[in-house]
Amino acid sequence: MKMTLRWYGSKHDTVTLEQIRQIPGVTGVITMLYDKQPGDLWTREEIRALKEEVEASGLKIEGIESVNVSDAIKTGSKDRDKDIATYIECLRNLGEEGIHLVCYNFMPVFDWTRTELARKRADGSTVLAYTQEAVDALDPEKMFDSIAGDMNGTVMPGWEPERMAKVKELFELYKDIDNEKLFENLVYFLKAIMPVCNEYDIKMAIHPDDPAWSVFGLPRIIINKENILRLMNAVDDVHNGVTFCSGSYGTNLNNDLPDMIRSLKGRIHFAHVRNLYFHSPTNFEEAAHLSSDGTFDMYEIVKALYEIGFDGPIRPDHGRMIWGEVAMPGYGLYDRALGAAYINGLWEAIEKSQTRGL
Ligand SMILES: [Mn+2]
Numbered sequence: 001m002k003m004t005l006r007w008y009g010s011k012h013d014t015v016t017l018e019q020i021r022q023i024p025g026v027t028g029v030i031t032m033l034y035d036k037q038p039g040d041l042w043t044r045e046e047i048r049a050l051k052e053e054v055e056a057s058g059l060k061i062e063g064i065e066s067v068n069v070s071d072a073i074k075t076g077s078k079d080r081d082k083d084i085a086t087y088i089e090c091l092r093n094l095g096e097e098g099i100h101l102v103c104y105n106f107m108p109v110f111d112w113t114r115t116e117l118a119r120k121r122a123d124g125s126t127v128l129a130y131t132q133e134a135v136d137a138l139d140p141e142k143m144f145d146s147i148a149g150d151m152n153g154t155v156m157p158g159w160e161p162e163r164m165a166k167v168k169e170l171f172e173l174y175k176d177i178d179n180e181k182l183f184e185n186l187v188y189f190l191k192a193i194m195p196v197c198n199e200y201d202i203k204m205a206i207h208p209d210d211p212a213w214s215v216f217g218l219p220r221i222i223i224n225k226e227n228i229l230r231l232m233n234a235v236d237d238v239h240n241g242v243t244f245c246s247g248s249y250g251t252n253l254n255n256d257l258p259d260m261i262r263s264l265k266g267r268i269h270f271a272h273v274r275n276l277y278f279h280s281p282t283n284f285e286e287a288a289h290l291s292s293d294g295t296f297d298m299y300e301i302v303k304a305l306y307e308i309g310f311d312g313p314i315r316p317d318h319g320r321m322i323w324g325e326v327a328m329p330g331y332g333l334y335d336r337a338l339g340a341a342y343i344n345g346l347w348e349a350i351e352k353s354q355t356r357g358l
Pocket residue numbers: 207245247248272317
């Protein structure tokens with residue numbers, strides 16, 4: 001595996017490449033052209049400039065998170081083929097610049113959903129949290145306003161104010177889209193882009209829906225083992241793969257994470273590893289990465305990745321806000337650096353215990 005950190009670019013991120021470079025074992029970043037909207041073209045020049053900036057710091061771009069998929073593609077509306085043609089052009093330009101991993105998601109309207117961005121824990125740290133009761137009590141159009149005040153002046157991916165201003169229109173677009181239709185549209189999209197992915201060896205890695213169930217009555221499909229395996233079989237090409245996000249699949253306590261990892265052997269191209277702490281099955285918060293701080297057995301998750309021969313990029317996921325840091329919620333330096341060190345420690349221990357036959 002290759003240890004990485006997500007980086008939002010020098011214009012938007014409070015964390016610098018120089019800081020990332022100093023985290024032991026981190027060799028690359030997962031990044032994106034942050035100002036692009038779904039459906040925009042990423043030019044070769046823009047991609048090259050980003051790459052040169054990252055490489056000048058001694059790091060490498062290990063993948064893109066994300067090239068976002070437009071609503072026309074997700075809903076299968078009349079502009080779908082035009083947007084797919086642009087997406088293919090983006091992939092070609094990324095491939096030409098030597099980038100071979102693209103994370104994306106297929107969630108309607110909202111990306112990941114949290115109801116609190118700064119829940120205080122006993123140790124004084126703050127974390128992102130979710131309660132179903134809070135979602136049920138909320139008008140979806142007010143979702144953005146209810147959390148906008150906690151973003152620490154940052155713009156969180158998927159929660160751009162311009163996008164949220166159109167929430168009503170977005171709900172209208174998805175009114176006839178059920179799970180089956182959304183799945184069909186996803187398969188249509190993947191089949192259309194597989195030729196360029198094969199040509200440039202670009203591994204597409206779908207991020208699961210978060211939380212892993214329907215919110216506000218919207219369809220959600222990338223939520224469990226059955227559905228993700230169905231997608232792998234529907235487009236049975238190694239370039240149709242998975243971002244295994246333990247914190248997203250793990251929102252549903254019925255998901256057996258190590259078992260899912262084993263069943264996706266050969267198709268996991270990118271891993272997000274983080275822990276959650278559950279107060280109840282529908283009330284959870286993002287804990288420190290350490291097993292004992294949350295609900296998941298992180299050793300078993302990392303061990304499953306090791307045992308399937310996972311060799312792609314891995315990154316700690318959302319961290320707690322600690323030590324007075326002011327940053328995009330979930331994306332500060334300190335707790336993600338602790339997470340990277342911890343995952344590296346687990347990996348080294350597992351690898352040595354297996355290769356030394358202990
Ligand atoms: Mn994730």
